[in-house]
Amino acid sequence: MNNEATLNHGHSHRDDLGSKMGMWLFLLTELLLFGGMFILYASYRYMYADNFKVAAMHLDTLIGSVNTILLLTSSLTVALSIAALQRKQTRFSVYLLLFTIVAGGAFLVNKYFEWSAKIGHGIYPKGPEMANLSDGEVIFYGLYYVMTGLHALHVIVGLVFIGFMVVFILKGKQTFDNFQRLENAGLYWHLVDIIWIFLFPLFYLIH
Amino acid sequence: MSENTHTQQHPGYGLYILVWAGLVGLTTITVALAGFNLAGLTVVTALAIAIVKSLLVTNYFMHVKTDSPVFRVFIFVCIAIFIVVIVLTFFDLTYRFPLK
Structure with a gap:
């Protein structure tokens, strides 16, 4: 593949396509990890359909919707940031990434208040309210904590990942013609977005 | 490369x-x-x-x-595995717990 990129950077042994393939293979294992949990959700929902509807009514649709918009917008700014870097608009690219970090942080703050409210009502493993709930509702909240919790963990990892990219761009390690690491960070962030796209209707909108 | x-x-x-x-x-x-x-x-x-x-x-x-079509192949294989597992799970589930 003797294109221009190879001639200019032949000495650095870069393999952007290979790097991206590795990232995608990792992302697909993540998809199957969450996929297993979605199958668990589907199975229990099949068995306790009515209880799931009752439990879902107690989740705050507004917070869920706001968080969806936050994640979608943060995905947009990551995509725009790569486009900006390609156009050598380095400063704009960094601002877009910083916006992404703020939006992701706001998502986590909302999640904190949401979980705190539920825990305040005694809804947590072995919590006082759990004894009054049906089996299906207890399972629903168990899945809710595990799935949104694992997702929030991915948001935190994604934010750290993107934070590193800001540093790399500022240090000139990611540039207009060498941005595969930024693209991989973006792919990870978009995956986190996609998982939320499915979590949101399944937990908040099924009543 | x-x-x-x-x-x-x-x-x-x-x-x-x-x-x-x-x-x-x-x-x-x-x-x-x-x-x-x-x-x-x-x-x-x-x-x-x-x-x-x-x-x-x-x-x-x-x-x-x-992007290169290879990524579509990756995703297709992954989704296909997921669908096979969920279909098999529901064969088992509907057999054990038939809907009343």
Whole structure:
């Protein structure tokens, strides 16, 4: 593949396509990890359909919707940031990434208040309210904590990942013609977005 | 073998913003629909909208539409495995716990 990129950077042994393939293979294992949990959700929902509807009514649709918009917008700014870097608009690219970090942080703050409210009502493993709930509702909240919790963990990892990219761009390690690491960070962030796209209707909108 | 496929293409800001607007629009629709009683179709419509949204994200934000076809093969294999497992699980589940 003797294109221009190879001639200019032949000495650095870069393999952007290979790097991206590795990232995608990792992302697909993540998809199957969450996929297993979605199958668990589907199975229990099949068995306790009515209880799931009752439990879902107690989740705050507004917070869920706001968080969806936050994640979608943060995905947009990551995509725009790569486009900006390609156009050598380095400063704009960094601002877009910083916006992404703020939006992701706001998502986590909302999640904190949401979980705190539920825990305040005694809804947590072995919590006082759990004894009054049906089996299906207890399972629903168990899945809710595990799935949104694992997702929030991915948001935190994604934010750290993107934070590193800001540093790399500022240090000139990611540039207009060498941005595969930024693209991989973006792919990870978009995956986190996609998982939320499915979590949101399944937990908040099924009543 | 360093094949940098993106140096040639510069996806426009406008397209990304358009995709984002579509995603926000679909979110509004799915939230609004949840207020109605669609009986058995509630989950189906919610999932259909979620699938359209994830297609928008993968094709445009994740560049699968313009990338090498090998990524489509990766994703296809992964989704196929997922579908096989969920179908087998439900064969088992519906046999053990038939709906009354």
